[in-house]
Amino acid sequence: MSELVKVIDLHKIYKGDVYALRGVSLNVDRGEFVAIVGVSGSGKSTLLNIIGLLDPPTKGKVFLDGVDTSLITDNERTKIRNEKIGFVFQHHNLLSELTALENVIVPALIAGREIEESKEKAKMILSSMGLSEKRFLHRPFELSGGEQQRVAVARALINNPLLVLGDEPTGNLDSKTSKEVYDLMRELNREKGITFIIVTHNEKIASRADRIVRLADGIIEE
Amino acid sequence: MRGIKKFEAFIALKHIRARKRQTILSTSGIALGVALFIVIQAMMSGFTDEIIDLTITNSPSVVVNPKDGDEYINLYKTLETKILSDPRVNATSPFLEGEAILTHKDKTKAVALKGVYIEKERRVFPLDEQTKSGSLHRIGYARNNIVLGDALAKHLEVEVGDKVEVVSVSGRTKEFEIVGIVDTGTPIDESYALVHIKTAQDFFGVGDVVSGIDVKTPYIYEAEAIAKEIRDETGYNTKSWIELNKDIFEVIRIEGTFTWLIGIFVLIIVAFGITNSFIMMVMEKTRDIGMLKAMGATSSQVRNIFLMESVVIGIVGVAVGNVLGVLLSLLLAEYPIEVPSEVYLVSTLPISLHVIDVVKISVFVLLLSIFSAVYPAHRASKLNPVEALKYE
Ligand SMILES: Nc1ncnc2c1ncn2[C@@H]1O[C@H](COP(=O)(O)OP(=O)(O)O)[C@@H](O)[C@H]1O
Ligand SMILES: [Mg+2]
Numbered sequence: 001m002s003e004l005v006k007v008i009d010l011h012k013i014y015k016g017d018v019y020a021l022r023g024v025s026l027n028v029d030r031g032e033f034v035a036i037v038g039v040s041g042s043g044k045s046t047l048l049n050i051i052g053l054l055d056p057p058t059k060g061k062v063f064l065d066g067v068d069t070s071l072i073t074d075n076e077r078t079k080i081r082n083e084k085i086g087f088v089f090q091h092h093n094l095l096s097e098l099t100a101l102e103n104v105i106v107p108a109l110i111a112g113r114e115i116e117e118s119k120e121k122a123k124m125i126l127s128s129m130g131l132s133e134k135r136f137l138h139r140p141f142e143l144s145g146g147e148q149q150r151v152a153v154a155r156a157l158i159n160n161p162l163l164v165l166g167d168e169p170t171g172n173l174d175s176k177t178s179k180e181v182y183d184l185m186r187e188l189n190r191e192k193g194i195t196f197i198i199v200t201h202n203e204k205i206a207s208r209a210d211r212i213v214r215l216a217d218g219i220i221e222e
Numbered sequence: 223m224r225g226i227k228k229f230e231a232f233i234a235l236k237h238i239r240a241r242k243r244q245t246i247l248s249t250s251g252i253a254l255g256v257a258l259f260i261v262i263q264a265m266m267s268g269f270t271d272e273i274i275d276l277t278i279t280n281s282p283s284v285v286v287n288p289k290d291g292d293e294y295i296n297l298y299k300t301l302e303t304k305i306l307s308d309p310r311v312n313a314t315s316p317f318l319e320g321e322a323i324l325t326h327k328d329k330t331k332a333v334a335l336k337g338v339y340i341e342k343e344r345r346v347f348p349l350d351e352q353t354k355s356g357s358l359h360r361i362g363y364a365r366n367n368i369v370l371g372d373a374l375a376k377h378l379e380v381e382v383g384d385k386v387e388v389v390s391v392s393g394r395t396k397e398f399e400i401v402g403i404v405d406t407g408t409p410i411d412e413s414y415a416l417v418h419i420k421t422a423q424d425f426f427g428v429g430d431v432v433s434g435i436d437v438k439t440p441y442i443y444e445a446e447a448i449a450k451e452i453r454d455e456t457g458y459n460t461k462s463w464i465e466l467n468k469d470i471f472e473v474i475r476i477e478g479t480f481t482w483l484i485g486i487f488v489l490i491i492v493a494f495g496i497t498n499s500f501i502m503m504v505m506e507k508t509r510d511i512g513m514l515k516a517m518g519a520t521s522s523q524v525r526n527i528f529l530m531e532s533v534v535i536g537i538v539g540v541a542v543g544n545v546l547g548v549l550l551s552l553l554l555a556e557y558p559i560e561v562p563s564e565v566y567l568v569s570t571l572p573i574s575l576h577v578i579d580v581v582k583i584s585v586f587v588l589l590l591s592i593f594s595a596v597y598p599a600h601r602a603s604k605l606n607p608v609e610a611l612k613y614e
Binding site: 049052054055075078079081082083087089092093095096097098102106107109110111112114115155 | 228229232233236237239240509510513514515516517518519520523607608611
């Protein structure tokens with residue numbers, strides 16, 4: 001079974017009769033790199049949050065790695081987020097009190113792993129992303145936007161997830177840095193086979209994904 | 223089960239270190255509260271110990287009073303012998319007491335005029351040490367000699383050698399010469415007037431009777447039992463020093479409660495401050511909490527982060543407070559504060575530091591500081607990650 005994510009007929013109705021999703025079905029295979037595009041308010045974040053088990057759908061189902069996530073407990077969903085999913089958001093991803101290195105190990109610590117062992121792994125990941133070693137001990141405000149997002153990507157990878165979800169992860173960066181971070185994710189996808197679902201505004205970036213999913217008004221445009 | 227709480231401790235310590243100002247504020251709030259509490263308590267204990275000491279010194283262990291309906295004890299010598307046969311009793315002193323008014327020039331004061339055998343009286347009360355001037359023995363030499371408490375003498379503006387006029391309730395008047403002044407260090411001094419027992423019997427116009435017998439035992443905690451035995455065996459009314467000073471002990475008890483109330487009040491204000499600072503932190507950290515939850519932190523992990531912070535702040539605050547409080551108490555014991563003795567019975571504030579009080583205060587404050595984080599921690603744990611991540 002190569003299907004990693006399978007969503008069936010997702011609906012999301014927010015308080016005040018806001019129909020954010022109106023019947024979205026989508027399959028994402030292992031190793032795929034999918035871009036979700038659409039105008040602001042079309043439901044991209046809502047869809048990503050539901051796939052990431054951060055928010056329950058009003059109606060419809062999400063299967064992750066073959067598991068019907070509507071049938072498991074809250075704690076089990078939390079565990080799946082920790083072990084199988086990595087998140088990268090647009091901004092203020094990182095904890096401001098922690099150094100770059102410490103930020104990266106947070107998901108590992110949540111999983112109960114040792115600090116030192118996690119730091120070793122984090123150093124390897126950060127180095128492989130081209131973050132210079134002297135940056136490891138810097139706090140987020142001392143890092144550039146591009147560096148911050150690299151750290152956020154590294155953190156998303158620390159627990160060897162199957163899936164990385166990015167909600168406009170390069171949305172705050174200039175186009176050059178944006179391309180670099182995007183290239184990095186593409187490379188991780190190719191070399192490690194990690195599945196990526198990325199929400200983006202940037203058509204150029206989207207055009208280089210394996211597949212583009214266009215959302216409009218809560219449904220997928222064919 | 224994720225067992226050991228390394229993750230929570232890691233984040234909690236980072237928060238504490240990054241939020242230096244708030245950490246120092248909360249910690250020093252607790253520390254000052256604890257220190258204040260310890261010092262107040264040490265003063266209160268010192269004061270209580272001192273008062274109890276004074277009370278025991280200046281009270282008979284037991285007083286024997288007439289039987290119900292009687293005004294006097296007639297066969298007091300037989301009764302004395304009987305009481306003294308108890309090996310625990312080392313002295314008795316019969317006395318005749320009555321109301322009288324003392325006058326010197328334009329000064330007047332109502333007193334309880336007490337007639338005693340001075341040789342017996344000084345074995346029950348430490349009168350020799352308390353004699354300020356003159357000689358108590360002289361009340362036995364002449365029928366118009368009198369000894370006064372120093373506060374009374376001061377009020378009447380008299381000294382040894384001066385004369386005072388004494389008027390009984392029945393209107394009898396007699397002039398006395400002051401032969402001694404006594405300072406017991408208690409309010410007794412304000413109305414203390416001592417004469418020979420025969421003088422008192424003549425003055426009040428009664429025969430060889432007494433209004434009571436003061437009894438002294440070094441075994442102060444046997445006093446109640448002795449009082450009961452005398453009562454049961456002789457039928458006379460008796461009271462132990464504890465009953466005699468019920469009011470004082472009640473005041474002490476109320477003051478003790480009051481001390482705790484003040485301490486608790488101060489600390490509750492501190493606790494509100496901590497709660498407030500934690501609520502602010504949870505608000506500031508809303509996005510972080512959302513991120514932590516997105517990354518798989520459970521609600522209880524998030525709650526534990528904040529509770530752990532309060533434990534650390536509490537422990538450090540209490541520890542610093544203990545050191546401060548104990549040092550301050552020792553300093554006050556070394557250099558006591560002077561207070562007006564008319565108000566406080568003692569001239570300096572005594573300090574008595576009990577380990578049990580420090581332990582009680584510490585445990586109480588530690589629980590309070592953890593308690594003050596419970597609500598903010600709960601709020602943090604209940605945050606919805608999607609909402610929290612949208613928070614700016
Ligand atoms: N918590 C919420 N409550 C009410 N309406 C919401 C909430 N979150 C999103 N919406 C609405 O749902 C729609 C989709 O939002 P979103 O998924 O954030 O779109 P996008 O990410 O594509 O900009 C929008 O109309 C938005 O206003
Ligand atoms: Mg969005």
